[in-house]
Amino acid sequence: MTQMKPFLSDNAAPVHPKVWEAMRAADSADSPYDGDALSAELDERFTDLFGRECAGLWVATGTAANCLALATMCQPHGGVVCHEEAHIEVDEGGAPGFYLHGAKLMLCADGHGSEGAKLTPEGIAALIDPIRDDVHQVQPHAIAITQASEYGRSYSPDQIEALSAFARSRGLGLHMDGARFANAAAFLGGSAKDAAGPVDSLAFGFIKNGGMSAEAVVLFDPEQANLVKYRRKRGGHLQCKGRYLAAQILAMLEGDLWLANARHANAAAQDIASGCRDRLMHPVEANELFVRLSQAEREALRAQHFAFYDWGEDAARFVTAWDTRADDASALGKAIANL
Template sequence: MSQTRHFASDNYASVHPEVLAAIAAVDDGHEPAYGADAATAAFDEAVATVFGADAVGYPVFNGTGANVVSLMALSPRWGGVVASEHAHINVDENGAPERVGGLKILPVPAPDGRLSPASLERWIGDLGDEHRAQPLVLSVTQSTELGTVYSLDAMRALTDAAHAAGMRVHLDGARIANAAAALDVSLAEACAGADVLSFGGTKNGAMGAEAVVVLAPDLHEPLTAALPHLRKATMQLGSKMRYTSAQLTALLTSVDHAGVPLWKRNASHANAMAARLRAALEPLAADGVLRFTQPTEANAVFVELPRTLAASLRETFRFYDWQPGTSADTVEVRLMCAWDTQAEDCDRLAALAASAGTSDASR
């Protein structure tokens, strides 16, 4: 099996040993199905401890499922969801919120992935207009699809503006751990102002585990009545839920000798590797061989490369094209670091880029 660690996605990464150990620990004998098991009860306790006593979590299989279930819980069928033009729910879920949830996505330009209170003005005027999808939910991604991170003040201003307009706030937290680690705050602090969270585990060391977490106390009663049915109807209810719950609990509660939880250790490492990769590529940017297109604030590096250089690097590493570059012979790519990315991986990619870039320049 190849030992190359790629930069295409943190989904490429292996499962963290502590997560595998947690799965093995619950793989013993019979347990009640569909969440009536001891491992899911432990997850419930972990959610209340980490996110607050009023928080309640519902394990699901994947991020798209978490997002669709969350949005369906927050909006009636005539509702619309305001989101960044780059939002995963808008461009990478094959229309699932609209096809499955019946909810119109209302995109807003966001050059660096982040929305602002002014972003809501594009759609707020449609409230009350029976001819328009009603902008009843704001979906925010933290960290964003472009690898940027909302500050706590920016997040609070945005969520306050949404609530003032009568909207509910969904937080797509596929990489919430990376954002919290970058801000050096708790998961609860990183979610402040959100009503419902799609908590991501798979990109942060889990085998395949996400969760819908209800954060707003006033939604506890209505959503605990609705979410079990929504989860089942959208095919996100796991029969052997103990294996999903155990993964999430490990991320939230497994600590090292210094008391640092696994979610933070994994995310901090991925962020540090992205910072290292960017630093290793900086000389090439200074020489004009490549151009960084976004700040590196979490675990992603966005960079515009000559297409010939991108092709050369792909002989060794996988990574995704993001969009065409500023000229026909360039392309913007995303280089994503994960919990298991190593310093030598970053240094090797940078060295290959320097070698290939120098060769191109000498032609």
């Protein structure tokens, strides 16, 4: 059978060899749960990476990372402001409501200067300012943004700072869903500190970028870590052999492997984009491309063994990964150009 050229999702990419090596190196007896030596390193490693004190906790999924972080900011009677196409709204199966005990997601659309599923202070203000300050209406408690956004757009440091200043002025927490945080950081120049800005919490994604089964909840208020530890246990995410999750994260942080992997994926996306600039629905600022293609054109690409997802009736999404072959990316760009 002809091998498909995979552009379905970076979730489909294999585990990076250095992650496997780290897990094998961790394969000896140590304290269970998060009492092992590797888990104990995470706080210091993330503090060094972001240049400010923080706590890092492993979990198995990005959904859990988002929800556990948001639960520190939002009471059950409150709300979390997010984009109407945010992952926590569209693709987490109601988990935020479950973990936050019924807290509401308050949805913003593009507009007021926002595009590509990115929020702005003006857009958030337009949503929440009409809310009366009384018990009959849900009050906002937090804001959640996605870096890079659901359309592959990266928030600049200035944009994050503006959102943080707005959140502080309204007494709101600011959480960042960083499923593709590494790709955003690579696009912005390689600084984790700049890509995160002054957010209160971050779901740092590793699985899409070469990890196997570990994501990180990064809390920039370390005092919240104890609260999250209890909720992680209650939510079924305190794994008894946590050293294997810690090993994955540390392997990705070692030598900035997380950043090198993301740069490779981003470069492959730019190679593809060079063949379809006039078809792009959004600028390519990470490792996702949203391309206008008719059904016949999509069928023609699949006949050439390119694997990807349809995006509505007249578009497709292509996602590159840390292991995307340069030849495959170049071939896809040329194939789209030749349609």
